[in-house]
Amino acid sequence: MLSGNDGGIAISVQGAVKLYGSLRALAGVDLEVRQGEFFGLLGPNGAGKTTLISALAGLARLSAGHIAVMGHDVVTDYRAARRMLGVVPQELVFDPFFSVREVLRIQSGYFGVKDNEAWIDELLENLDLTSKANANMRTLSGGMKRRVLVAQALVHKPPVIVLDEPTAGVDVELRQTLWKFIQKLNAAGHTIVLTTHYLEEAEALCTRIAMLKAGRVIALDTTANILRRVSSHALKVRVAEAIVLPEALQEKLVCHEAEEMSFSFEKYEDVEAMLAALRTAGAVLHDVEITKPDLEQAFIGMMSKA
Amino acid sequence: MIAFRTLLYKEALRFWKVAFQTVGAPVLTSVMYLMIFSQVLADRVKVYDTVRYTDFLIPGLVMMSVLQNAFSNSSSSLIQSKITGNIVFVLLPPISYREFYAAYVIASVMRGIVVGLGVWIAALPFAQVAVVHPLWALGFALLGGAMLGTLGIIAGIWADKFDQLAAFQNFMIMPLTMLSGVFYSIHSLPSFWQGVSHLNPFFFMIDGFRYGFFGVSDVSPWLSFAVVAVALTVLTGVCLEMLRRGYKLRH
Numbered sequence: 001m002l003s004g005n006d007g008g009i010a011i012s013v014q015g016a017v018k019l020y021g022s023l024r025a026l027a028g029v030d031l032e033v034r035q036g037e038f039f040g041l042l043g044p045n046g047a048g049k050t051t052l053i054s055a056l057a058g059l060a061r062l063s064a065g066h067i068a069v070m071g072h073d074v075v076t077d078y079r080a081a082r083r084m085l086g087v088v089p090q091e092l093v094f095d096p097f098f099s100v101r102e103v104l105r106i107q108s109g110y111f112g113v114k115d116n117e118a119w120i121d122e123l124l125e126n127l128d129l130t131s132k133a134n135a136n137m138r139t140l141s142g143g144m145k146r147r148v149l150v151a152q153a154l155v156h157k158p159p160v161i162v163l164d165e166p167t168a169g170v171d172v173e174l175r176q177t178l179w180k181f182i183q184k185l186n187a188a189g190h191t192i193v194l195t196t197h198y199l200e201e202a203e204a205l206c207t208r209i210a211m212l213k214a215g216r217v218i219a220l221d222t223t224a225n226i227l228r229r230v231s232s233h234a235l236k237v238r239v240a241e242a243i244v245l246p247e248a249l250q251e252k253l254v255c256h257e258a259e260e261m262s263f264s265f266e267k268y269e270d271v272e273a274m275l276a277a278l279r280t281a282g283a284v285l286h287d288v289e290i291t292k293p294d295l296e297q298a299f300i301g302m303m304s305k306a
Numbered sequence: 307m308i309a310f311r312t313l314l315y316k317e318a319l320r321f322w323k324v325a326f327q328t329v330g331a332p333v334l335t336s337v338m339y340l341m342i343f344s345q346v347l348a349d350r351v352k353v354y355d356t357v358r359y360t361d362f363l364i365p366g367l368v369m370m371s372v373l374q375n376a377f378s379n380s381s382s383s384l385i386q387s388k389i390t391g392n393i394v395f396v397l398l399p400p401i402s403y404r405e406f407y408a409a410y411v412i413a414s415v416m417r418g419i420v421v422g423l424g425v426w427i428a429a430l431p432f433a434q435v436a437v438v439h440p441l442w443a444l445g446f447a448l449l450g451g452a453m454l455g456t457l458g459i460i461a462g463i464w465a466d467k468f469d470q471l472a473a474f475q476n477f478m479i480m481p482l483t484m485l486s487g488v489f490y491s492i493h494s495l496p497s498f499w500q501g502v503s504h505l506n507p508f509f510f511m512i513d514g515f516r517y518g519f520f521g522v523s524d525v526s527p528w529l530s531f532a533v534v535a536v537a538l539t540v541l542t543g544v545c546l547e548m549l550r551r552g553y554k555l556r557h
């Protein structure tokens with residue numbers, strides 16, 4: 001399919017700002033995604049993930065900053081940029097007038113691709129859609145519609161593929177089918193950008209992760225480094241009443257809700273010292289629990305700290 | 307070029323797949339108008355000396371169908387796509403705003419012409435005169451269809467909800483069409499209302515189209531042609547600028 005990753009830049013985002021009235025959906029984002037990467041864009045709802053993708057795809061216009069896809073500016077050189085890009089939108093949209101095959105033929109035409117039947121068949125096959133090829137879009141289940149959206153994004157074999165929460169509300173089977181196919185595309189040299197709020201998903205698939213919060217990148221690193229950073233073990237305690245934490249504990253705090261606190265630690269030897277520090281601070285412990293790395297929890301903790 | 311052709315094909319296929327509603331229904335409506343008005347008014351309304359009222363009515367109804375259906379096509383396609391969100395399928399590909407404009411307008415003209423032809427054929431049994439200047443008639447149908455197709459794009463992009471589009475249709479398109487002389491010659495109006503009619507570009511489209519049928523009209527076909535051409539040019543300019551900026555499409 002593609003010649004593999006040559007390490008060039010697939011997506012470059014520079015100083016991206018997007019204002020909706022007084023709301024800063026993007027508050028100055030800088031990012032680079034290299035060719036061949038499987039890149040994760042993580043963040044809670046409202047972080048600006050979809051806005052960033054919209055700007056990338058030309059569906060929204062930045063208030064300031066620049067974005068380029070495979071070196072083509074998405075505004076000044078939009079034709080080339082869009083040819084390089086396949087986007088699976090977050091919303092489950094479809095055109096009720098057409099069948100699956102018609103939709104894919106039409107989408108191919110929009111990208112200037114003629115006689116695309118062989119590739120359309122391959123897409124249908126890989127996404128388990130072959131039996132639905134002539135079904136009207138209206139008659140498909142949500143999961144099937146999602147698959148068609150993926151196929152539509154790929155009709156022109158874009159080197160850069162962006163999927164905006166493709167597995168939100170999707171059954172396990174589709175998840176498996178989808179990830180197998182996307183990994184195959186990645187192995188063939190396509191750059192993949194995936195947004196999700198399932199950290200496990202990102203952990204399993206992505207080589208690098210950017211965490212977005214309130215329109216800013218709060219972490220950008222390899223998945224391994226991010227995991228090392230966010231997640232060691234956790235010591236969860238419930239105290240009788242709120243206390244002032246000593247500084248040594250403060251920096252280990254990952255989550256704090258009323259009387260419940262979670263602290264991260266690397267080695268079990270540290271636990272004793274932490275409990276001692278809590279007692280010194282005047283805490284009366286009601287409950288103590290040690291948990292294995294909980295990615296979701298650590299992720300949430302990181303998000304609320306930044 | 308392939309992108310433009312595909313978008314045009316898709317827009318044409320969209321209305322053709324539901325031709326029963328998009329072509330059949332408006333043809334039926336016009337034929338009902340024709341039967342009722344020609345029955346009721348044939349002896350009461352006097353238009354040109356040489357033209358029977360029923361013959362006078364036919365081109366008016368044909369052109370009215372062309373105009374209304376051209377408007378319907380682009381406006382309803384766009385608002386549906388916007389509201390259901392599937393407009394992204396045409397916004398993501400490398401389609402220029404000019405191609406976008408051309409595809410939607412041409413599909414609208416096609417729908418207008420198909421419905422217009424349908425009305426005309428259905429009306430043939432009632433008609434007694436042949437078309438004198440078919441090229442004039444065709445020219446006005448094309449220009450008028452393009453103008454309303456353009457207006458449909460503007461309205462479809464501007465409207466956020468179906469009822470806003472309906473308001474545009476009911477409070478602008480309908481009155482302008484009804485007051486354009488489809489059912490009467492403006493010469494039968496008091497001079498004040500004749501003057502008002504001359505401010506309505508729809509009047510010139512209908513009058514010019516009718517000239518194509520009979521070789522008689524209220525004003526010179528060249529004047530009508532000029533008015534329609536200018537109106538189309540202005541609307542096209544407005545529409546292209548909206549599309550270029552991505553008004554309400556790319557926020």
Ligand SMILES: Nc1ncnc2c1ncn2[C@@H]1O[C@H](COP(=O)(O)OP(=O)(O)O)[C@@H](O)[C@H]1O
Pocket residue numbers: 020023024025043044045046047048049050051052557
């Ligand atoms: N078209 C819009 N108009 C106004 N505000 C918007 C629009 N699109 C997104 N927003 C706001 O921008 C912020 C980021 O949204 P979004 O990019 O959808 O977040 P995410 O995809 O990370 O959940 C949210 O506060 C959202 O309400």
Ligand SMILES: [Mg+2]
Pocket residue numbers: 049050051090164165
């Ligand atoms: Mg989103």
